[in-house]
Amino acid sequence: MSDHRLPKPDRPWMMRTYAGHSTAAKSNELYRGNLAKGQTGLSIAFDLPTQTGYDAGDELARGEVGKVGVPVAHRGDMKVLLDGIPLDQMNTSMTINATAAWLLGLYIVAAEEQGATEDQLQGTTQNDIIKEFLARGTYAFPPAPSMRLIADMVAYTVTNVPKWNPINICSYHLQEAGATPIQEIAYAMSNAIAVLDAVRDRVDESLMPQVFSRISFFVNAGVRFIEEHAKLRAMSILWDELGRERYGVTDDKLRRFRYGVQVNSLGLTEAQPENNVQRIVLETLAVTLGRDARARAIQLPAWNEALGLPRPWDQQWSLRIQQVMAFETDILDYPDIFEGSKVMDGLVAEMLEGSRAEMAVVAEHGGAVEAVPYMKAELVESHRARIRKIETGEMKVVGINDYRETEHSPLTDDSEGGILVVDSAVEAQQTEALVKWRSERDQAAVDAALAEVARVAETPDENIMPSTIAAARAGATTGEWSATLRNAFGEYRAPTGVGEAAGSFAGDEELEGLRDEVDRVSEAIGRRIRILVGKPGLDGHSNGAEQIAVRARDAGMDVVYEGIRLTPSQIAASAVQEGVHVIGLSILSGSHRELIPSVIGALKEAGAGDVPVVVGGIIPDQDVPELTAAGVAAVYTPKDYNLTEIISEIVALVAERNGVAQSA
Template sequence: MTKPRTAERDRPWVIRTYSGHSSAEASNALYRSNLEKGQTGLSVAFDLPTQTGFDADHPLARGEVGKVGVPIGHVEDLAALFEGIPLDRMNTSMTINATAAWLLALYVAVAERNGIDPGSLQGTTQNDIIKEYLSRGTYIFPPGPSLRLISDMVAYTVDALPRWNPVNICSYHLQEAGATPVQEIAYAMATALAVLDAVRARDDVPSEALPRIVGRISFFLNAGIRFVEEICKVRAMAELWDGLTRERYGVEDAKLRRFRYGVQVNSLGLTEAQPENNVIRIALETLGVTFSKKARCRALQLPAWNEALGLPRPWDQQWSLRIQQILAYETDLLEYADLFDGSHVVEARTRDLREAAREEMEQVLAMGGAVAAVENAFMKQRLVASHTQRTRAIESGELTVVGVNAYTESEPSPLTAGATNVLRVDESAERDQIERLAAFRSRRNAVEVAAALQNLKDVVQDGGNVMPPSIRAAHAGVTTGEWSDALRSLFGEYRAPTGVVARKLDASGPRTQEVRGRVHALSERLGRPLKILVGKPGLDGHSNGAEQIAVKARDVGMEVVYEGIRLTPDEIARSARDEGVHVIGLSILSGSHGVLVIDVLDRLRKLGLDDVPVVVGGIIPESDAEALRRAGVRRVYTPKDFDLTRILSDVVDVVSESAPGE
């Protein structure tokens, strides 16, 4: 009998943690300590102003600077972020999309300043704009120009940075947005084809370069708790990708057809209730993307057990890092050939997923591909539908979530005792960043900055590649907001369709009916139907929660003004006045609830609308929730409030309490 064990252990995947906060200096210290603890790559989290192309002193950036990631305003910030880290020997992944070309330009400029050949740079820019429209919300430009920026980067890096992954096609966020495995595979593939088709159509890309370009396309996946299905999912993706790249792009070299992907293990599936259970969830989910050697990830980052409570501390991230190290170095996983080859069960499930996904993908291609399916909201509507179904299954108990809708009794947890079980971003981070930005602006050469910006606009307008003038602008001291504004002036800004409006009515369930009856009765007392404003202040683009609430509110008979994302507190207050709403629902997941919600309350007071009740939902630690309630917020909902019907019923109570003539 032959031994199935391989002669040597396989090399483990790149071990990293998605991190960054407050400032370049603070994040640099965190990265260095993570590398000392055995991390083998870096994964940079940028703050929302950096991701959406605003300088720290822009009104929309208020409250968001340094919150969900590190603020990078210019070349000196990026230099500080990588201080003492050898760029030519580091593997750096950047979660950056709309401003990806700019952040890569800054990275190249910092390398050049340090005398490092850009050709040696290794890493990934996420740069998948399709999923931003569908789920994550940090887009800036319309789909056409966005795709053009991506294809510019692909065309540029293939020769100038041959070890860089210019785009990381994300199915991660599709799963977060509610995608079934089939949808996840299909839409990720359709997105990859949209990018490659756009690159192939360019005059400046010789056909001989196409196979190498295909070989640089990588993917970014989620790993959910149904880990057996996840194993089949990644195997199905590998098989599909191999076939598609051969048929569509004629790639003969099997190595260049390999399905390369990195993973962030599912964060939104982590629970706020009994949060210690999340460690077990994370470990099991990790198996889905590491078990099968054939379809093993290239890089892995794990969330921390307490992410549903707030920002994780260094110790929380270390705990997750150790999960990876135990799996890679302590277990015998890396000693074996593929464990599932020849398994009838795995192969049958893989085949089913592959074929169903292929069908779904063909449907998207038939309507003109991924970009068309964003513009006509097809994909968004499918995702909202699956997500709604999932939420309902949890509400009804059909889907078990331990500690949430089953087995909820618990001993007091020593892990969550005390107020300091999450990281607090120092409130001075924003002020400090704005001061540093002002100082930087005053010492740069204004003439060079203006010339570099003009050059950027000229080149982009003439159809030239965005990268060389962006690198020049990085050296000249252009800021993130200025670079983005230059392109905004050429491309305009985009608002994506939401997929909400077309959702079918859910009339099922006696609980929905019961709340509907209460809404109708209250509407009669009010003299007109209960009207609610749902909106997201700040830059956080994760709109799924707000959309679910909007749909449910409509289902229980409310008139819902859904205002979407990226609103200033002033805009929200004025809309509330113009629309004459009875209640305002705000959703914030970025942790900037403190500043933004208080701002909305202030503006409402100035407009004489203090009698309009405000409710807030988001990732809000209890101590913050208490502060918000003291400031006048009527209710605060957190991820443990998963029952939408109950939330809406509660909103009826809130309006009823505030309505005159009780």
């Protein structure tokens, strides 16, 4: 037997597709279709109200119901969602964080109704709150009680749901927010330390090896796939070290670095979107090529993610990529192909050195929870540097800043522009269904169950899971459970990181010229140009808004950065109170058709109807006329990659609206 071949090929990784939209019934249909196509695990995408703990009908849920995922309000929804899928056998990944304890509760109850027991359940709750503060924005409670919920879930599952991965430490979203590979490694590892330290206080010391072995990771892989593979090898070395040295885990098997992956979306382009297919394929190599750091579970984005929501056919294409990779190529036939590679060893050594240094910085800040403001500022800065490289051409992106000439793409020719459009009637249906659900349940039982959740929430020594599962069984809703905890824990607004980002100046003549123009217009108006930048709705992906804010400041504007999760009336009140000349709104969740007209309506009502509004985000071309008709002055999408140009147009807009003549 040779040592360059495996005695028999490895089993392929678990194949999933991140999916869900509209309603539980529609999503169930989608899941069954995907499973029939050879998908081997489920990956549930919840809508933003479910992720942030609001029911349909709540003001903050407006426009977001059923958009980027499925709404699940109670055990009835969960039952429909998983109907006909045997939960004693299925391996289900749920992208759920702030409300993870609740959704796990609903899942356990749905399984119970199918006759499956807790110890049979397999799957993962994402449950990583630190990266929500840093990059994704679907947090609900302040850091300390959020960490307690995570620790409670880990402590509960390690004994009651032993095959469950209670947390997926995510470096994925950090890369999406601009993290370098070293930042991705260092922040994820620091995050894991914070979680493990919190759990250590809540379980018996003898359980720590089991706890350690249940922690899995959710990583990203960009198109520089060799470096990305080195990153994963470095992570696996650090994880092993951490288990041995910090947590005293002696069993090698319990120290294995286990990760799932969704490959990079940040690098996917709106222009010439067909090119994204090869990007996705190459990124998949990063997590499959080397056996020593191969993914346990993979889900791939679709080619059209920068355009809007993918359709079933788009997702099928991504699943087929995985299947070709696993079943047609010989990737699974060999031992680790990088063993002894000078290049790989060198890259890994670099990553280890860099990450250890950065982990030490985080530790100096008092650990990952305390270091959130530091890490956030570092990420904003890395993202700024990345965008700058694209603008200057130092980093080439085919179809964006180079090779832009293209034939017409037939892929987007259909009436909807090659994406999925969620029926806007879904929100009203879900709201109505919820009224019906409430009228048919035993209200007294729900009240009692929620009162018990409230009591436990205020008793830090007790585990939140049993009362949560009981409330799920009684028929409470996602919004009710979350409101109970918001009441006990308080609300929180995370740091924005924008204040600390470095300026982009040196040798940037375009920006120099723009600053002169900002000064000129400001002087003519009497006040420095003021812009309000914020995100309406529940979408917490604030990277774009942050970068616009930083560049507007660098162009010389006064920028009121209002952050995420704003209602139309909040934006209107802020615009008036702050006396801004222009408003920049960012939306990536597809709720722009509902939310933007609402903001403009609220502005009119507040007497600020004359303040121009510009919108950026994932806005399909066919929606632009509707937004313009509603009064939007300009719409920017991912293909507008030059931020200075965008700011320059905004300055011109302010000049025009304030009667300032063009410069000579």
